[in-house]
Amino acid sequence: MYGLKAISAANGWTITFTGLAIVFTGLVVLAAIMANMERFLALWDRRGELLAGFKHPPRKQPFLVQEPRTDRPEAPTTDKTRVHLPLDQIEVADHFHLITNRLGEPFSLAQLLEKASKHGLSSPHRHLDTFLKLGIIVEDSGDRQGFYTWANDVEIVRSSAEE
């Protein structure tokens, strides 16, 4: 077979156009990367400066007390919101209380999780997430933002289904 018929029979046109497209794409991509490489490297060199805008300055924990805080007035029992938890989570909450008693309030969640993991508590992240969602543990305000305390207006009670 000769001529255009031979080219069509061997998919010559498709191979040619696809092949040329791939060669061009390969070199265009490479050229584009290399044309911008100097800029990427300049950005990389300034990464510390650029990332500084996104980072909070490192803050010290405002104060750490070995004993639970006593200066906070206890809320009247009647005003407390009741939160129902299953028994296993109540145990976890008790465990967290023990840890935070040692850490002092307000406490860092990272430290709490670290201690909880060291104590062999399973899935502390999951439990902490539940406590945060239910408002049992709340974020402090003002210059203590980023640290957490136990909510005084929340009372943990066992779920009725388990009683």
Next chain:
Amino acid sequence: MEYLLDFWGNTGFGLADYRHFIMIAVGIVFIYLGIVKHYEPLLLVPIGFGILMGNVPVFKGLGLGIYESGSVLSYLYFGVHQGIYPPLIFLGIGAMTDFSYMLAQPRLMLLGAAAQVGIFLTFLAALAMGFLPREAASIGIIGGADGPTAIFLSAKLAPHLVGPIAIAAYSYMALVPVIQPPIMYLLTTREERLIRMPDPRPVSRREKIIFPVIGFLSCCFLAPAALPLLGMLFFGNLLKECLVADRLALTARTALIDIVTILLGITVGASTQADVFLTAKSVGIFLLGAASFMVATASGILFAKLVNVFATNKINPILGAAGVSAVPDSARVVQLVGNREDPGNYLLMHAMAPNIAGVIGSAIGAGVLWSFMM
């Protein structure tokens, strides 16, 4: 008398026919071009002598010829028909090539891509002339003007054509100073040839180190079949640029590439045994190879002219001729032609950019053709 006649019948003189003498003449021409004219002497001298070795007529069955199993030459030829030598040559090329001219002017890389049009148009022409698709693909790659790539692809797709294709590819590479200038003059005006290029920016060491890694990944993810060639090319360049593997880079660009070039040249030359080589197909391959080379040169030049229509910073269009990957001969020819018009115009470093891009482009082209034919 009978013994004497027997003896005569066993000698090369008794076994030879006119085809052997034609091929021996071709071998002598190659050696002449290499030694006297200095056309690619590192390739033409071994290939020329290989042609002489391959065309001394010998008894079949004695294990002497390159196509006889168990012969020394057949063992050496193993590296050709299994595609081992070309990647090793690419390793050496990578270890000796400075990519910084290309990195400094990435837009010139497109000229290297444009010159690969020759590969695909020749592929179409070969199909139209009745070559099988695998043969046509192997012939087309001659337009890449890259000997190792042409050998690699034809060894994979059409091993019976390795000899003619390699000889055609290296012949035309050696004839770059003869083939390319008329095309440059034909397709460009004097004003265009006088265009001066701005000095390339300095390229940092980090860019040179990052390039082979990124280049390898981006090209080989796009055309995985180019991995043996491009992998070795970029690896060789990384050895050169990283500065902590000097010994390996030095070996790759000196001893290793020299050994492989000797073995490749001799065996490719020896593979041109008259009875295998002198066929109508070989003539067709030579004609198509020449056309391919010319089309590749013209494509690069015309693409540069096209870019100039849109670009504010004009490119000297003769740089497009360096898009064929005959490194560094075509870049040198661009320099000579540019210098002839304006003795103060130095185009060599600019021409190296499309020249090296052409090496990458032809390897990608070979990978693409190989993957289509698998």
